Amino acid sequence: MFENEVPQTKRERTRARIREVALRSLRKKGYDATTMRSIADEAGSSVGNAYYHFPTKDHLVQELYVEVQREHLALAAPQLEGIEDLATRIGIVVRTGLGNLRSWHELAPQFLTTAIAPGSPNNPMSAESGPARDIVLGLFRDAVEGSRTQLPGTLGADLPHALWNAYLLLTLFWVYDSSPAQRRTDRLVDAVLGVLRFALPMLRVRPFRRSVTEIVGIVAGRDA
């Protein structure tokens, strides 16, 4: 069932209500203060029933991840239409993503702490995060494939995944960014896109192309 379809059965309605209460609580109170008990109480459900629908709080974090990525997709997709320049397309995906995260800045350290360990189900690279990850990966793939730039060798295939990893690093920088409205992060994005625009034509130079292809492949997880 898609979450935006109208729930039909009583069980579906209960699940939808628990999910809605949980996501509102995660947005408002953050990860630490949101508990299965507080969710169940507010949803007028038993704790057992909440656990029946969502085995752990982290399953609800995944619902949140998917919702946030869908918001990102909805913001980015219309802006990408008709744009052919690769750096501009990448900039659109990155800037709409950061814009969509803006209201999360205060709560972000909590999510970072639960998500950072490689084995955490809330880690963006975990199997559990697959559905949310696929939405953003798809966006970066669209950004690359929909541009008029033809990338040599394995670069075109690896770039979307590498960009997604770079985007995760950028959100890490953003969590630490204490400047007003995180404007330093915006400036960093502008400057990196400037380097990208300069570097793309340089890919004709063989040693540069070789090193960049190697970096993009490693960061994308090729042969990992």
Next chain:
Amino acid sequence: MFENEVPQTKRERTRARIREVALRSLRKKGYDATTMRSIADEAGSSVGNAYYHFPTKDHLVQELYVEVQREHLALAAPQLEGIEDLATRIGIVVRTGLGNLRSWHELAPQFLTTAIAPGSPNNPMSAESGPARDIVLGLFRDAVEGSRTQLPGTLGADLPHALWNAYLLLTLFWVYDSSPAQRRTDRLVDAVLGVLRFALPMLRVRPFRRSVTEIVGIVAGRDA
């Protein structure tokens, strides 16, 4: 008192023993399984006495950080002697640092989880981590200032701090690197140094220099 001086008084000897036991435990059992109680027990001290010398476990983590950075310094400094090429010097600092971390790979996710939040005393950017940070920052400053390369504008002043931040990101990549002996991270370092060698002469081109100077300044925390 320097930790490698011979402790004189009974109080100094107790402090040195607690510190030694704690560092051995952090190295062997990791962050989570090391407690003030287990440290005090093993050191033959009361828990109260352990707290007298080190108000929290995180104070002992700082002792560990300093020790690890001193090891790094001891490995890197002799290799830097007589080397004038900037990329080679940066490579020496980065590779000796990673080499020194090798035995920590299994325990690293625990330290990452306690250290990642911007407000954590174990965060490498915290005030508490100042003494450990200064050692590595000094190494990167030495790498830059001891090279024959003259960097334009603010680049020379900002590069050491930016390199240190990039090094932290590299260690994050390394934590996630599940390849044998983390060789993917080594390959990434090689490829990034390849790009650096290619990019340094390009700094003569104004738009490229402007974007790179901006990125290095932002990442270094200039005007932060």
